Amino acid sequence: MKMEDCKYIQDLLPLYVDDGVLSVAECRAVDEHIAHCGECAAELRDLQENASLLHLAGRSIFQAPADLSSRVMEQLRAEAAGSILSEVPVVRKLEPGRGRKAQPRASRWVSGIAAVAVLAVSVASGIHFLSGESAKVAQEAEPPAIVAPESEPAPAEIAVPETEPAAVSPDPPAADEQQPEEAIVTETVTVASVDAETEPETTAAAPAEETPAVQAEPPAPAAETVTVAEAAPPEETAAPEAPAYTEPVPSGNVILLNQNDQVRSTMLRMSFSDVEAAVVSLQTLVSDCGGRIVDTTVSADSNSEIFSVKVPRAEADNFIVSVTSSGFVLSQEQDFKTSLYSQLMEEYLQLQTQLNASASEEVAIQLRTQLSEVEQQMNAAQQDAQYESVVIWVQMSE
Amino acid sequence: MKPIEELVAASRGGNMTAFEELLTLYQDRVYTHCLHLTGNSYDAQDLAQDVFIQAFRKISSFRGDADFGTWLHRIAVNLWINQFRRNSKITTISYDEPVSTGDGEMAREFITTENSPQDLVEASERAYVVQSALAKLPEEFKIVVVLRDLEGYSYEEISEMLSCSLGTVKSRINRGRKLLRNILIEAGLQSSYS
Numbered sequence: 001m002k003m004e005d006c007k008y009i010q011d012l013l014p015l016y017v018d019d020g021v022l023s024v025a026e027c028r029a030v031d032e033h034i035a036h037c038g039e040c041a042a043e044l045r046d047l048q049e050n051a052s053l054l055h056l057a058g059r060s061i062f063q064a065p066a067d068l069s070s071r072v073m074e075q076l077r078a079e080a081a082g083s084i085l086s087e088v089p090v091v092r093k094l095e096p097g098r099g100r101k102a103q104p105r106a107s108r109w110v111s112g113i114a115a116v117a118v119l120a121v122s123v124a125s126g127i128h129f130l131s132g133e134s135a136k137v138a139q140e141a142e143p144p145a146i147v148a149p150e151s152e153p154a155p156a157e158i159a160v161p162e163t164e165p166a167a168v169s170p171d172p173p174a175a176d177e178q179q180p181e182e183a184i185v186t187e188t189v190t191v192a193s194v195d196a197e198t199e200p201e202t203t204a205a206a207p208a209e210e211t212p213a214v215q216a217e218p219p220a221p222a223a224e225t226v227t228v229a230e231a232a233p234p235e236e237t238a239a240p241e242a243p244a245y246t247e248p249v250p251s252g253n254v255i256l257l258n259q260n261d262q263v264r265s266t267m268l269r270m271s272f273s274d275v276e277a278a279v280v281s282l283q284t285l286v287s288d289c290g291g292r293i294v295d296t297t298v299s300a301d302s303n304s305e306i307f308s309v310k311v312p313r314a315e316a317d318n319f320i321v322s323v324t325s326s327g328f329v330l331s332q333e334q335d336f337k338t339s340l341y342s343q344l345m346e347e348y349l350q351l352q353t354q355l356n357a358s359a360s361e362e363v364a365i366q367l368r369t370q371l372s373e374v375e376q377q378m379n380a381a382q383q384d385a386q387y388e389s390v391v392i393w394v395q396m397s398e
Numbered sequence: 399m400k401p402i403e404e405l406v407a408a409s410r411g412g413n414m415t416a417f418e419e420l421l422t423l424y425q426d427r428v429y430t431h432c433l434h435l436t437g438n439s440y441d442a443q444d445l446a447q448d449v450f451i452q453a454f455r456k457i458s459s460f461r462g463d464a465d466f467g468t469w470l471h472r473i474a475v476n477l478w479i480n481q482f483r484r485n486s487k488i489t490t491i492s493y494d495e496p497v498s499t500g501d502g503e504m505a506r507e508f509i510t511t512e513n514s515p516q517d518l519v520e521a522s523e524r525a526y527v528v529q530s531a532l533a534k535l536p537e538e539f540k541i542v543v544v545l546r547d548l549e550g551y552s553y554e555e556i557s558e559m560l561s562c563s564l565g566t567v568k569s570r571i572n573r574g575r576k577l578l579r580n581i582l583i584e585a586g587l588q589s590s591y592s
Contacts, residue, residue, distance in 0.1 A: 014575035015568060018546075021553065046579050051547055057528040058548035060521050064429035065443050069421050072450040076414060350458065354412060363412030 006040055009033045013044050017051050080366035282307065285322045289315040344378045402466055409457050417454055424470055425450075431471050434544045435478045437533040445481075449474045471549070472559045475541060479560075531581045539574030546571055 009030055015021040016030050034041040286293055291311030311319045351374060355367040402423070408416030428449055432442035452473050453460075460469050528548070532540050545551045545559065553571075557564045 011572070014572040017575070018553075018571075021568065043579070046582075047575055050575065050578055050582065053524060054528055054543070054547035055550070056521075057524050058434075058550065060430070060525055061426050062430045062433055064425040064446060065439075068425055068429065068443060068446055068450075069418065072421060072447055073414065073418050075447070075451055076417070076454055080414070354458075358412050360412055360414070363414070367412070 005033060006037060009037070009040050010043060013040065014047055016044065017047050077362060080362040285319065286311070289319040289322070291315065291319060344374055344381055348374045348378065403462060406457065406460060406462065406466060409454065410460075417457075420466070421450055424467055427467055428470050428474060431474050431549065432478075433529075434532070434548050435474060435541065437529055445474060445478060448477050452477065468551075468555070471545075471551075475545070475559050479537075479541070527582075527585075531578055531585065534581050535574060535577055539570050539577060542567060542570040543574040543578060547575075 012022055012026055012030055016027065022030070030044075034044055283293065286309050289311050291309050293307050294310050295308035309319075348371065351367055351371045355364060355371065358364045358367060402420070405416045405420045405423075409420060425446065429442060429446045432445040432449065433439065436442045436445055449470055453470055456473070460466065532543065535543065541560070542556055545556045546553070551559070553564055553567050557567045560567070
């Protein structure tokens with residue numbers, strides 16, 4: 001028997017054990033080969049014996065420990081009684097973001113604003129939601145100005161906030177088309193559960209921390225919600241090293257399309273001879289509109305520094321005009337936090353339906369607890385929807 | 399006893415008594431499945447508990463067209479995969495409850511179709527051999543071998559449970575079975591061709 005023949009056949013043998021997995025031709029090849037090759041025939045016998053062995057072993061059912069049932073029911077009843085927080089299945093927390101380790105603020109930003117450059121480079125890249133973990137970074141950052149929170153929403157009345165149209169660039173005509181929220185990309189979202197230790201955010205506490213100067217929605221410095229600052233961060237999962245942007249910075253105007261061929265953002269590219277001056281200029285523009293730089297990273301070709309910026313929605317248009325006219329490369333994310341809100345709303349309605357149908361007091365208690373948690377998440381999501389994410393590329397060399 | 403569908407429907411409405419009945423019906427199967435996945439009774443108990451907790455929380459997402467036991471197994475697989483991905487230290491754990499003949503403990507552990515004590519001994523030994531060998535497999539191969547060879551799920555069902563392609567399932571079964579054979583040969587439990 002030729003060695004190559006045996007190698008080919010031996011690759012097929014493990015699947016030959018199961019009917020219908022190999023093709024007719026492959027099965028024939030195996031049959032013909034093992035008729036003349038003792039080694040392969042023995043291997044097949046072993047594999048078949050193993051399959052039988054495992055099959056027989058699988059027939060044995062082990063008795064569950066006597067206290068398994070009681071332990072499970074005890075935990076479920078305790079959750080229903082509210083003595084421990086049940087795991088919140090709803091909040092989507094994504095793979096952590098980018099940021100050079102040299103910048104402590106950026107490196108500790110585990111979740112935050114979405115970066116359009118991520119969409120530009122790879123559909124599989126993560127998109128960041130603002131979540132409780134951002135509180136860590138928020139506390140490290142410059143002291144946040146307080147915004148006036150929206151009045152407490154009655155969830156049943158809240159309509160999903162509409163994405164504000166934003167002028168993404170003066171040039172590309174397609175930029176004027178604002179895709180509907182339904183076009184928001186969600187396929188890149190990595191879903192994970194928030195740990196039970198997450199303390200619910202309380203917008204009710206927000207007013208207590210407001211400065212008197214910021215009762216009305218201000219045109220000027222009001223870039224951060226109290227809910228961000230207050231939220232107790234959930235347990236951080238180990239953050240894998242964020243990949244650098246892999247796409248080369250485009251040389252001209254680029255219109256990025258999502259899967260539905262709808263405009264997600266536009267990107268302009270310009271360069272500066274003096275990067276330091278450009279960065280200072282950018283920081284000034286950001287703070288002038290009440291925004292803040294929340295993350296920085298470097299493009300894969302090391303030629304551009306990329307800033308993720310968060311600006312109040314009301315200021316977004318002005319900001320974009322400012323940075324564009326100052327010569328910055330700009331890509332702008334359409335805010336899709338509203339899709340999170342929609343999901344939370346759905347969850348809320350389902351829980352409410354269950355509560356209405358519930359005949360058991362202990363279950364009702366559990367459901368009310370969950371409803372309260374979802375409501376708080378909805379408030380947070382709505383607060384987040386007040387902000388727009390902007391990503392700015394500053395090329396480091398001409 | 400109420401049919402499974404009724405118990406599931408009642409559980410969906412938050413009826414804990416109904417869920418407890420389901421638990422009682424499925425706990426041995428689920429525990430066994432967890433034992434196959436984890437390779438030891440301690441982790442299997444914890445995993446089984448997590449499976450039922452998760453099942454109650456997510457029972458509204460159970461579509462009645464699927465088998466409830468399979469759905470529970472799927473939860474177990476997903477929980478186990480998440481665990482060993484988070485904790486890369488989970489490696490080979492020996493099956494730590496050796497068989498002893500004439501020991502009442504052995505009889506209590508098994509609910510099998512074996513009728514005679516001799517059959518029971520053979521079943522215990524077989525389980526020990528299998529678990530010891532499986533424990534030496536890398537997790538991604540072990541899981542597919544467990545699902546296919548121990549529990550009899552089809553390739554398509556495994557592909558769905560693991561959310562991977564059919565090709566991946568075939569590739570892992572192929573590799574897993576080869577590795578298992580080598581492990582058994584090394585352990586002297588299978589004759590190698592000479």
